[in-house]
Amino acid sequence: MKFLIVQFLWLALNVSAFRTSIRNMNKPESRKVIPSAVFSGNVVANTISTNANLDGPQLSAVNSSSYEWWYFDAVSQDLKSAITIVFYTALASGFGFIPSISNVTVVGVDFLFPNGTTSSIELTATEVVITTIDQGSSAVYKDTGAGWHGAPDLSCYKVKINAPEYGVVGTFELKSIAPAHYSCGSAEAGQRMMVAPNIGWSNAIPDAVGDVDFHVNGEKYSFQGNAYHDHNWGSQPFQNNVAQEHWGRGRLGEYSLVWSTVVAPDGTNYSTVYVAANDKIITASCDPKSFSITPIPVNGDPIKGTLTGYELKLDLGEGMTLDFNVTIIETVSNAAPVYMRWTGSIAGSVSGGKVITDGVATFEEFNLS
Ligand SMILES: *[C@@H]1O[C@H](CO)[C@@H](O)[C@H](O)[C@H]1NC(C)=O
Ligand SMILES: *[C@@H]1O[C@H](CO)[C@@H](O)[C@H](O)[C@H]1NC(C)=O
Ligand SMILES: *[C@@H]1O[C@H](CO)[C@@H](O)[C@H](O)[C@H]1NC(C)=O
Ligand SMILES: *[C@@H]1O[C@H](CO)[C@@H](O)[C@H](O)[C@H]1NC(C)=O
Numbered sequence: 001m002k003f004l005i006v007q008f009l010w011l012a013l014n015v016s017a018f019r020t021s022i023r024n025m026n027k028p029e030s031r032k033v034i035p036s037a038v039f040s041g042n043v044v045a046n047t048i049s050t051n052a053n054l055d056g057p058q059l060s061a062v063n064s065s066s067y068e069w070w071y072f073d074a075v076s077q078d079l080k081s082a083i084t085i086v087f088y089t090a091l092a093s094g095f096g097f098i099p100s101i102s103n104v105t106v107v108g109v110d111f112l113f114p115n116g117t118t119s120s121i122e123l124t125a126t127e128v129v130i131t132t133i134d135q136g137s138s139a140v141y142k143d144t145g146a147g148w149h150g151a152p153d154l155s156c157y158k159v160k161i162n163a164p165e166y167g168v169v170g171t172f173e174l175k176s177i178a179p180a181h182y183s184c185g186s187a188e189a190g191q192r193m194m195v196a197p198n199i200g201w202s203n204a205i206p207d208a209v210g211d212v213d214f215h216v217n218g219e220k221y222s223f224q225g226n227a228y229h230d231h232n233w234g235s236q237p238f239q240n241n242v243a244q245e246h247w248g249r250g251r252l253g254e255y256s257l258v259w260s261t262v263v264a265p266d267g268t269n270y271s272t273v274y275v276a277a278n279d280k281i282i283t284a285s286c287d288p289k290s291f292s293i294t295p296i297p298v299n300g301d302p303i304k305g306t307l308t309g310y311e312l313k314l315d316l317g318e319g320m321t322l323d324f325n326v327t328i329i330e331t332v333s334n335a336a337p338v339y340m341r342w343t344g345s346i347a348g349s350v351s352g353g354k355v356i357t358d359g360v361a362t363f364e365e366f367n368l369s
């Protein structure tokens with residue numbers, strides 16, 4: 001009898017090990033090592049999605065004209081605290097807004113504190129290892145204490161920074177509440193992954209419950225807020241492919257919102273808009289008529305300091321529109337006259353209905369023209 005039980009246990013263990021290996025076989029897994037030294041030669045940048053790898057590396061290697069980054073942010077409901085963490089594999093020659101150093105493996109962290117001041121740190125890694133399982137990715141930025149861990153189904157991510165020598169230690173967790181997407185549609189195989197020529201984009205977590213828990217220079221810095229994660233890449237320098245860019249994201253009532261317009265150097269305008277509610281996509285479109293964005297006041301420009309925000313009109317389909325204003329509250333990153341990022345409030349309504357006023361947003365503008 002004892003023998004039988006042991007044999008049964010042995011069988012059960014083997015069946016479960018077999019099941020686990022079958023499960024993992026169905027989830028493509030890959031590991032990529034990105035050295036800190038730039039690659040010399042041509043690189044390949046993915047442009048069409050597959051049914052996996054949404055948040056995995058999309059460049060075959062990082063040469064001096066290419067760039068790739070993974071972006072995470074959270075903003076508090078009172079708009080007074082915000083954190084932005086960006087993991088780069090790029091040189092300044094590929095993305096002109098990072099320090100001009102010879103390492104391609106860099107992490108940038110920006111803090112907005114409740115008293116309105118900001119601070120940032122930059123960490124330099126000796127190597128990056130990115131593991132991709134199904135749609136999600138995880139990364140280790142070696143010798144910085146920084147990295148992230150993502151669920152294969154993109155349901156949650158955790159970013160960790162352990163850099164006491166820079167005064168920054170803590171974690172940032174994101175629990176997704178809105179489905180992933182690409183610039184023209186949902187997260188499935190065969191989608192165009194370009195927001196504009198030479199600019200790839202995937203949005204793993206369009207909206208999330210964010211849990212930020214840090215110590216910065218010995219002081220506690222923690223809040224629960226509205227969070228987001230996306231990923232950009234290209235094989236040609238970003239700055240050569242953008243004249244102007246507006247990007248923003250936020251939540252208004254039950255709606256999760258993401259918008260982007262890129263005006264290419266030849267003047268062509270590329271737009272992307274995303275709206276989800278109750279963890280379902282309402283619209284994910286790159287139709288140029290899908291939305292409009294107008295600075296308020298009309299002749300103002302935020303970077304030049306005269307602007308209070310933007311007025312947006314989104315087409316929800318079936319004759320419905322979502323009209324809202326985003327009003328600047330705090331500046332999170334200021335590289336005027338070429339770049340700024342803000343937190344802001346959102347007020348608006350669906351098809352002229354009741355105005356909802358408790359919205360929060362983070363948004364940015366590049367002006368390279
Ligand atoms: C990097 O790769 C891209 C795409 O193949 C190529 O166009 C570019 O010239 C390469 N850059 C360098 C510096 O070799
Ligand atoms: C603002 O808050 C930060 C974080 O608590 C602190 O380090 C900084 O000294 C404060 N600045 C001012 C001007 O109060
Ligand atoms: C680009 O498209 C957006 C969204 O449709 C629109 O609001 C904006 O006016 C356009 N900008 C230019 C320069 O054409
Ligand atoms: C948005 O701003 C415009 C222009 O200032 C204004 O006419 C409109 O009433 C505002 N809408 C909301 C919902 O606040």
Ligand SMILES: CC(=O)N[C@H]1CO[C@H](CO)[C@@H](O)[C@@H]1O
Pocket residue numbers: 036037038102103104124125126
């Ligand atoms: C290629 C390169 O510049 N690598 C450097 C990256 O940063 C580490 C730590 O600062 C250096 O030791 C590497 O030489």
